[in-house]
Amino acid sequence: MKPLFKRILAISAVALLAAGCAAPKQVDYAAFKQSRPRSIVVLPPLNESPDVQATYSMLSQVTYPLAEAGYYVLPVALVDETFKQNGLTTAGDIHGVAPAKLKDIFGADAALYVTVTKYGTTYMVLSSATVVTASAKLVDLKSGETLWSGSASASNDEGGNSGGGLVGMLVTAAIKQVVNSVTEAGHTVAGVTSQRLLSAGRPGSILYGPRNPKYGTD
Known part of the structure; x- marks a missing residue:
């Protein structure tokens, strides 16, 4: 079995190397620079995962990188209550509201639409x-x-196993399963995903907003 594990680790290393060498997405910023948005309303994320916590976990995280990038982000609690007062209680219904109507309600320059495709813990024999x-x-x-679009992913297992043989891998997997089951692991990882998705200053990322000293340099 030892050669098999070596082969699996080798394949994983190649996959990670390929992912790290992937070319950054080319983005046309012409419309973004012409629009010059200053304020953003964040809509409740659509949840395509089986975890019911995904929508509000992501919603509570995505405002931070946007604010750090230099945008005024409307308070999510106020936005959520406004939607409820207008009879909109699901992310699907909210995403269906016309942009012009959102402009009338909130007065923001732009809206951020988020979709969560994966959220949660996967358990396997040797890892979770x-x-x-x-x-x-x-x-x-x-x-x-649409001024900009992008995607990102994060995992609490990106470092892989640190050795120790089969017994060490099993012990590590058991510990991680316990930790993931008793803590809000998904919420923490969602914060990393949000940073990767919405931080400015990287190839393919959103542009800096007017409240950031680097505004207009990208």
Whole structure:
């Protein structure tokens, strides 16, 4: 079995290397730079995962990198209550509201639409990993045009196993399963995903906003 494990580890290493060498996505920022949004309303994320916590876990995380990037982000509690007052209680219904209507209600320059495709922990014999994957798009509320889109993923198992043979791998997996089951592992990983998805200053990322000193340099 030892050669088999070596082969699996070798394949994993190649996969990680390929992922690390992937070319950054080419983004056309012409519409973004013309729109110059200053304020953003974040809509409750669509949840395509089986975990019911995904929507509000991501919603509570995505505002931080946007604010750090230099945008005024409308308070999510106020936005959520406003939707409820207007009879909109599900993310699907909210995402279906016309951009012009969102502009009338909130007065923001742009809206962030987020979709969570993976959220939760997968348990296997030799490992367990909590993975959160999400995509997002920023839409101009005046024109309805998409200014930017991207996706990101994070896992609490990105470092892989640190050795110790089969027994060590089993012990590590058992400990991780216990930790993931008694802690909000998904919420923590969602924070990493949000940072990767919405932090400015990287190839393919959103542009800096007017509240950031680097505004206009990207």
